[in-house]
Amino acid sequence: MREAVIVIPARYASTRYPAKPLAILRGATGMERSLLERSYRAGLRAAEETPGVTGVYVATDDDRIAAEAERIGAPVIMTDPECPNGTARVAQAVQRGGLDQPIVVNLQGDAPLTPPHFVTALIAAMREDPARQVATPVLRCDREALDNFLADRKAGRVGATTVVRDALGNAIYFSKEVIPFTGSLKRHDPIPVFHHVGLYAYTPEALALYASLPTGTLEVIEGLEQLRFLEHGHKIAAIEVSAPGAAFWELNNPSDVPLIEGYLKRMGVE
Template sequence: MIIPARYASTRYPAKPLADLRGATGEARSLIRRAWDAAMAVTGVDRVLVATDDARIADHARGFGAEVTMTSPDCANGTERCAEAIAGLTRPPGIVVNLQGDAPLTPPWFVEALVEAMRADPAMEVATPVLRCDEEALDGFVADRRAGRVGGTTAVMDRRGRALYFSKEVLPYADPAKRHAVPVFHHVGVYAYRPPALARYVGLDAGQLETSEGLEQLRFLEHGIAVQCVEVEARGASFWELNNPEDVPRIEKVLAARGTV
């Protein structure tokens, strides 16, 4: 499993080093909490933090993480993962990208993703999606009304293959019927076969990827299927750290879970 992390975020500079307080009031950085989430997943052979920034690298090594340095020219986490495995003596059969801004990711989200990949050798890329409950959907809509970029939504065909990902709330529904139309929250995790990662870095970023700022759209724009795997919350709240305003949301969940 690889946790890509960069310092120079446009919307939230130094985000990986932002502190999040848990149930006891202890502050741990975002990258530390993402690492904790990764270490809770069963069946993972190795966890790497992939970064191009010495501050993140030093901090991650300080709490015991294994770090691999990658080029500052990587445009996104998928490219960073591709570079990270290129330097390994033995590339893994499946590469999991747990994005560093998703510290609330429950382990079963990742485990379900890996299980789906193992069950279908033809699956090149997969990612989890979570059916929004009323609270999550209201949060998405509130963010957009306030002009903030919140979570990402996914639209799929009947076999679960992604048709589109967007930072808008899709599909559109009449406000009176909004809660009757399923909206799927795209969870910030990907699983790839190494050949798919190698292909990705050789492809140009298209207009959709550039406009939305969503790396997974490069696969779709070049005709590479992305399988969406629906996961269940099991009562666990999920939210990514996209904006400074998300810090209290995540800290509230950490406190409710009793997370240190």
């Protein structure tokens, strides 16, 4: 069995939400935990439920985040402030931390609602096809999620990411816009929009490749790091997952806090 490791990249200087990893989220019983703690706990749950996951690490360049990670018992790997995105930070953490697992999972630090089975499905997809270099989960939107996406865009907020796939399940494109266009969609039609879940799995070779590739134009325009792979002709397997009875939403803007707290309450997460 190919072993895996989970790395949570976390930075303080977020453009849309400075100090985001330290934002406080209240759970079902009013328990206050930082976003970083909730993301780390999500990583631990995934590690417990997925055979062959050997550890969960926080990768950061900020002493305040490192202090919070140490408070919650998370091992920390310090990285450079110049890392432009989470993938680059994970790549550097793998190198600096001496991580030698053949599968590296990037659990985004703003996705505390990530169900463990998303991680399990992603690692399974990497294990079943050794040719895969990068994989990421996608979740078909329900009506509530689609309405939330469209409300964000109508209000001028840059929110969640959507993705379109080819017939083989590989990503064609990722966007902060809602794609494909749904203006002619009737309320009873199947929803063709897939939410890109903030989670990746790479081989160490793919991470090294990423660090060597020049920044792409679309990557800059969209602000989506994964587009660098697509722009340079490398595939990303978009693995469809489901979340029956659960909800998934990232913390992208301060306005997302009450939404995520509502989901935590609904799901009974302390």
